[in-house]
Amino acid sequence: MFDSLSGKLQQAFKNLRGLGRISEDNVAEALREVRLALLEADVNFKVARDFIERVKTQSLGQEVLVSVQPGQQIIKIIHDELVQLLGATNAALQVGGNPACILMVGLHGSGKTTSSGKLARLLRKQGRQPLLVAADVYRPAAMDQIATLGQQLDIPVFVRKGETDVLRIAREALEAAKAQGLNTLIFDTAGRLQIDAPLVQELVDLRNLVKPQEILLVLDSATGQEAVNVATHFDQALNITGSILTKLDGDARGGAALSLRAVTGKPIKFVGVGEKLDEFEPFHPERITSRILGMGDVVSLVEKAAEAVDLDDAKRMEEKMRKGQFTLEDFLDQLRQMKKLGPLENIVKLLPGGAEVAAHTDLSKQEREFKRMEAMICSMTRKERANPAILNASRRKRIAAGSGTTVAELNTLLNKFNQMQQMMKKMGKFQRMMMKMGGGGMPGLMRR
Numbered sequence: 001m002f003d004s005l006s007g008k009l010q011q012a013f014k015n016l017r018g019l020g021r022i023s024e025d026n027v028a029e030a031l032r033e034v035r036l037a038l039l040e041a042d043v044n045f046k047v048a049r050d051f052i053e054r055v056k057t058q059s060l061g062q063e064v065l066v067s068v069q070p071g072q073q074i075i076k077i078i079h080d081e082l083v084q085l086l087g088a089t090n091a092a093l094q095v096g097g098n099p100a101c102i103l104m105v106g107l108h109g110s111g112k113t114t115s116s117g118k119l120a121r122l123l124r125k126q127g128r129q130p131l132l133v134a135a136d137v138y139r140p141a142a143m144d145q146i147a148t149l150g151q152q153l154d155i156p157v158f159v160r161k162g163e164t165d166v167l168r169i170a171r172e173a174l175e176a177a178k179a180q181g182l183n184t185l186i187f188d189t190a191g192r193l194q195i196d197a198p199l200v201q202e203l204v205d206l207r208n209l210v211k212p213q214e215i216l217l218v219l220d221s222a223t224g225q226e227a228v229n230v231a232t233h234f235d236q237a238l239n240i241t242g243s244i245l246t247k248l249d250g251d252a253r254g255g256a257a258l259s260l261r262a263v264t265g266k267p268i269k270f271v272g273v274g275e276k277l278d279e280f281e282p283f284h285p286e287r288i289t290s291r292i293l294g295m296g297d298v299v300s301l302v303e304k305a306a307e308a309v310d311l312d313d314a315k316r317m318e319e320k321m322r323k324g325q326f327t328l329e330d331f332l333d334q335l336r337q338m339k340k341l342g343p344l345e346n347i348v349k350l351l352p353g354g355a356e357v358a359a360h361t362d363l364s365k366q367e368r369e370f371k372r373m374e375a376m377i378c379s380m381t382r383k384e385r386a387n388p389a390i391l392n393a394s395r396r397k398r399i400a401a402g403s404g405t406t407v408a409e410l411n412t413l414l415n416k417f418n419q420m421q422q423m424m425k426k427m428g429k430f431q432r433m434m435m436k437m438g439g440g441g442m443p444g445l446m447r448r
Contacts, residue, residue: 005037005038005040005041005292006291006292006293008033008036008037008040008041009034009037009292009293010293011033011037024060027056027059027060027074028056030074031052031055031056031059031074034052034055034078035048035049035052038051038052038255038258041255041258042224042225042255042256043255043258043259044225044228044255044259044262044263047085047258047259047262047263050262051081051082051085054081055074055077055078055081058077058081059073059074059077075293078293079289079290079293082258082285082289082292082293083285083286083289084285085258085261085262086257086258086261086268086283086285086288086289087261087267087268087283087285088285089284089285089286090282090283090284090285091242091267091268091269091283092269092282093123093213093214093269094213094214094241095123095128095184095213095214096213097213098183099131099174099177099178099182099183099184099185100128100183100184100185100212100213100214101174101184101185101187101210101211101212101213101214102119102184102185102186102187102212102213102214102215102216103187103189103203103206103207103210103212103214103215103216103238104116104119104186104187104188104189104216104218104244105189105191105203105215105216105217105218105234105238105240106191106217106218106219106230106234107191107192107195107220107230108139108191108192109191109220110191110218110219110220110246111218111220111244111246111247111272112188112189112191112218113136113142113145113146113149113188114145114149114246114272114275114277115218115244115246115270115272115280116132116146116149116186116188117132117146117149117150117152117153117155117277118270118272118277118278118279118280119186119216119244119270119280120132120150120153120155120184120186121153121155121277121278121280122270122280123184123186124153124155128183128184129181129182129183129184130155130156130182130184130185130186131155131156131157131158131173131176131177131180131182131184131185131186132146132149132150132155132156132157132158132186132188133157133158133169133170133173133185133186133187133188134146134147134157134158134159134160134169134188135166135169135170135173135187135188135189135190135206136188136189136190136191137163137164137165137166137169137190138190139190139191140161142188142190143159143161146159146188147159149277152277153277156180156182158172158173158176158177160172166189166190166202166205166206167205167206167209170187170206170209170210171209173185173187174210185210187206187210187212189202189203189206190202195230195233195234200237200238203237203238204237204238207238213241214241214242215238215239215240215241216240216241216242216243216244216269216270217230217231217234217235217240217242217243217244217266218243218244218246219231219243219244219245219246219256219260220246220247221245221246221247221248221256221257222247223256224255224256225255225256225259227245227256227260228256228259228260228263228264231243231260231263231264231266232263232264235264235266240264240266241266242266242267242268242269243260243264243266243267243268243269244268244269244270244271244272245257245260245268245270245271245272245283246271246272247272248271248272248273257271257288267283268283269282269283270282270283271283274342279342326420326421327385327386328377328380328384328385328386328388328417329377329382329385329386331373331377331417332374332377332378332385335370335373335374335377336374338370339370343363343367372403372405372409373413375403375404375405376399376400376403376405376409376410376413377413378403379398379399379400379402379403380399384399388414388417388418391414396410396411
């Protein structure tokens, strides 16, 4: 989503890095490009103007450190101000009630129902027992959709088809939650194509009845500045506690995310980063800022890896690699573990400088290559995966035909795998040698 803004800011930073000294004239010229980048990203005009003024004031009042270039100091100020603009720190959910109630509100098509399911999944992982409540009585498909989501996630759903009284549904849902020992109700409420009085009044009545700890406004980030206007209207009517931005993986310019906190004063609490139910994450201003500025987001990458990879399997795999016992079966497991992290492009962008690599590299080609590798290994028998040396010409022809590839492609895979095995064996020998040197081989060497 922030690719365009990130690219333009990187270009502006090239000029900033070239500053030999800090003066009002050259700082103003350099920041003019930053301001244009923000405006082109659909950031609110007043927000962009105030942001640049704060950066300029701090830059001119900053004492230049001898060991740091002036431009680098200004970039650091821009980084810190962007973090503040986005909300400084992650705003956690307040779910202390028993049961706690969360109202999901927003316009039709913003992604409320899907976000309700994603939030329920996240809360269950945190140890809570959620209940999804179908409180949209105007769109029949909404009840079917949330029931399907609940089934996919194995999370209970409260549905009353044919009932048109939202308050009655809410009362019965509260009673059902208490009876079943469920401590978090997520109300998927009705939306409209535009804000109208009946919609607002129904939501106000529902809020007054269930007294929610959280009122989360779900916004489609692709709507740009209109998302900020919608947030303002909902906040005035309901006093929202925060927002959820959906479709952050799309090609929207990012202005809504950068303007929302400053205009409404309410934090962005979660973001939807894809269509899958696990593509939903807490909003961390500092991490998002690092992504925008092309610095990557290693913390999020580590969290994704920790969620996708089983620690026991990782230790077992490390031991096999060290002993040179890594097989094609293990390689297949590694390919599948990598797929759990998401698209390769998204993974690369989380690495420092990865955004530029992704912009100039066809990573989809590499993903297709991974799929072909997986298909070739899956076309082998377990015996063949464990011992590729037995793959004669007829076996290779059979595997290539079964995987929709060529014998030449299979030979390339096997050659690469053989090289990888040899490298692992050498690393294992080197590690064992170092352990001997540090132990009994050369006493005292590693203890100095």
